[in-house]
Amino acid sequence: MSGEPEYVVVGERVRIRASALAGLEGVLVRKKDGFRVVLSVVLGVQQATRSVAVEIDADDLERASSCSQPAELPAWTGFERDSTCFLSQPGNPPRAAKLLLLLLPTKNREHLLGDLEEEFRTILVPEYGLRKAQLWYWWHVFISMAPLVWAAVKRIVAANLCGS
Amino acid sequence: MGSRGWLGEFEQLVLLALLRLGDNAYGMRIHREVEERIGRSCSLGALYTTLDRLEEKGFVSSRVGEPTPERGGRAKKYFRVEAAGAAALRRAYAATTQMAQGLEPLLGRAQ
Numbered sequence: 001m002s003g004e005p006e007y008v009v010v011g012e013r014v015r016i017r018a019s020a021l022a023g024l025e026g027v028l029v030r031k032k033d034g035f036r037v038v039l040s041v042v043l044g045v046q047q048a049t050r051s052v053a054v055e056i057d058a059d060d061l062e063r064a065s066s067c068s069q070p071a072e073l074p075a076w077t078g079f080e081r082d083s084t085c086f087l088s089q090p091g092n093p094p095r096a097a098k099l100l101l102l103l104l105p106t107k108n109r110e111h112l113l114g115d116l117e118e119e120f121r122t123i124l125v126p127e128y129g130l131r132k133a134q135l136w137y138w139w140h141v142f143i144s145m146a147p148l149v150w151a152a153v154k155r156i157v158a159a160n161l162c163g164s
Numbered sequence: 165m166g167s168r169g170w171l172g173e174f175e176q177l178v179l180l181a182l183l184r185l186g187d188n189a190y191g192m193r194i195h196r197e198v199e200e201r202i203g204r205s206c207s208l209g210a211l212y213t214t215l216d217r218l219e220e221k222g223f224v225s226s227r228v229g230e231p232t233p234e235r236g237g238r239a240k241k242y243f244r245v246e247a248a249g250a251a252a253l254r255r256a257y258a259a260t261t262q263m264a265q266g267l268e269p270l271l272g273r274a275q
Binding site for chain 1: 190191192195196200207208209210212213216228231232234235236238239240241
């Protein structure tokens with residue numbers, strides 16, 4: 001992004017302001033090399049509607065302050081629009097992986113679950129599809145457990161040492 | 165100065181991400197910012213333990229935000245850098261710069 005004229009962050013709703021795709025809105029899913037970005041946008045009409053990844057110049061982008069697209073998409077499109085106007089394909093994180101996270105110490109557990117779910121729904125599913133997104137979710141549950149459990153053990157040991 | 169005043173490498177990266185994100189710094193955004201900007205993969209578990217440690221040191225503060233549908237109705241936890249955190253970051257940056265002085269031919273230009 002040349003000088004990042006308008007600082008937009010991953011997950012934010014944006015609008016393409018130049019090129020053949022001008023006017024399309026989507027969600028910023030990845031910044032590549034500082035000059036190119038990847039958006040998730042919905043293209044097509046009726047049964048042909050698909051969420052696709054589009055790579056464009058960062059300069060052709062602006063922040064979408066509000067949703068200017070139709071308020072609701074028909075159910076047959078297979079897409080959902082949430083209260084922030086974000087369009088996503090339905091699909092849930094693997095339930096077993098979420099249950100595994102419930103075994104973790106309570107501090108920050110709800111926030112971590114929320115973060116994983118938001119990244120899964122808003123970035124991973126649109127860009128990589130449901131199956132890969134679910135694998136990603138499993139992987140992040142496993143690699144998140146070790147540091148959290150270790151931190152909890154250290155807290156318990158420290159509390160016992162202070163108490164004795 | 166005790167070792168608690170110095171920052172580890174990942175702590176520095178997390179504090180820099182918080183400064184970049186401003187009012188929008190919560191777990192998922194911080195995670196993406198670190199991964200996208202430097203290509204370093206990290207787990208959300210490691211991120212939260214680091215943020216907890218920084219908060220215990222008084223380097224960051226947190227507040228619980230609003231729940232949203234795409235988070236399964238769970239609330240965000242926002243973080244911001246406190247004055248002590250900014251000072252620790254300046255110290256770490258100055259120390260790195262001073263230690264690297266004169267070694268540019270060896271280190272090359274950072275991309």
